[in-house]
Amino acid sequence: MTIRNICIYGAGALGGTFATKIASGLGTEANVSIVARGAHLAAIRDKGLTVEQGGDTAPLKARVTATSDPSELPKQDLIVTGLKGHQLGDAAEGLAGLLKEGTRVIMILNGIPWWYFHRDSESGHAERQLPELDPEGGLWRLVGPERVIGCVAYQGAEVTEPGTIRLNGEGRFFLGEPSGELSPDLVSISELLGRAGLNIIPTQRIRDEIWTKLMGNAAYNPISALTRGRMNSLMENPVLVAQVGKVMAETKAxxxxxxxxFSSGVDQQxxxxxxxxxxxxxxLQDxxxxxxxxxxxxxxxxxxxxKLAGVPTPTCETVLALTLQLDRENLRN
Known part of the structure; x- marks a missing residue:
């Protein structure tokens, strides 16, 4: 696989980190572009991207081509999406315009991805589509699950001001084909991103990594939003820790x-x-x-x-109902 043109579609905290490390680490070996919007885009155009990480002697900086209109960019060899799951559907047409034969798309996502059941040999639901995540089927139809390389990211990151990203600790990024193959594309992409300074771990069981991370995300994210609590304050409250444990147990089941x-249980998590x-x-940031x-x-x-698997999730249902209402009220205000 020849990888020359690389687009980061959605250059928030993690997308911006990928763009900065690839551009600075690979230099002229890659043409890096980003699709962003708003004040973040304006700052990137004006002064480039800056990534700050504790322990570094100096922040990492990079200049990249930046636009809000993907049609301004050439066809890409590799696309990395930094959009969240509820944002991807609206980007289907823009992503499709960047594709050519052989383009692969790394999707950095928390939670269950829209492509989850593509080439899944273990659940009994292979090729089942998920309208909750892809309501119009645009991602499945226009991007195609066969182009996807899944990505599970362990990297604390925050946009501290437009154009500037702060990282918490050293990140790890699991990459995997939905089929479970260690394909030539996966090997080539992992090697390239590794040379750019990203800690890439290829895996043949990307769904295991998705669920392992989801144990934490399904609990901590909504409970932190409902309470407006940071991680340390959540874990200092035994009542909240008990509810976190219940969500984790249901997710694992x-x-x-x-x-x-799963490589770890609830107590270990x-x-x-x-x-x-x-x-x-x-x-909570959102x-x-x-x-x-x-x-x-x-x-x-x-x-x-x-519900699909016949597994009861009463605590998750309560947390979901409360957080959906919080979301509606927050957007109304």
């Missing part, structure tokens, strides 16, 4: 019913979470910024897939 294998500092979850919340791909899909 649904994932296992669909064939996922809770034990690791106790070490977090005053970190704002991505959903709530405070007045943005729509990414609730359906997270807790919403635990509930939906629980």
């Amino acid at each position: 649904v994932g296992e019913a669909l064939g996922a294998v 809770l034990g690791r979470s106790g070490g977090f500092g005053p970190v704002k979850t991505s959903m 709530l405070l910024a007045g943005k729509a919340l990414e609730i359906v791909p997270l807790t919403g899909m635990v509930v939906a897939l629980g």
Whole structure:
């Protein structure tokens, strides 16, 4: 696979991190462009992207081609989407315009992705589409699940001001084909991004990684938004920790019913979470910024897939109902 033109579609915290590291790490080896909007786009055009990370002697900076209109860009060899699950549907046509034969699309997503059942050999639901995540079927039809490489990201990141991103710790990014193959494309892309300074881990079981991360996201994100609490304050409250544990247990049960294998249990996940500092979850960041919340791909899909698999999810249903109402009220104000 020849990778020359790389577009980051949605250059928020994680998308901007990819763009900056690829552009600075690969230099003239790659033509890096981004699709962004608003004040973030204006700042990137004016002064480029800056990524700050604790322990670094100096921030990482990069200049990239930036636009709000993907039709201004050439066809791409590789696209990396930094959009959240509830934003992707509106980008289907823009993404489709950047595709050519052989283009691969890395989708950095929290929660269940729209392509989840493509070439899934374990759940019994192969090729089932998910209208909750792709209501008009545009992503399936225009982008195509066969182009996707799944990505599960462990990287705390926040846009601290337009054009500037702050990272918390050293990130890890699991990449995997929906089929489970270690394909030549996956190997080539992983090697390229690794040379750019990204910590890439190819996997043959990307769905296991999706569910393992979802155990935390389905709980911490909505509960932090409902309480406006940072991670350290959530974990200091034993009543909230108990509810987090219930959401995790329900999420794990649904994932296992669909064939996922978990490397850790609820107690282990809770034990690791106790070490977090005053970190704002991505959903809390969106709530405070007045943005729509990414609730359906997270807790919403635990509930939906629980019904599909015949697994009860009463705590998730309560958290989902409360967070959906919070989202409506927050957008109304």
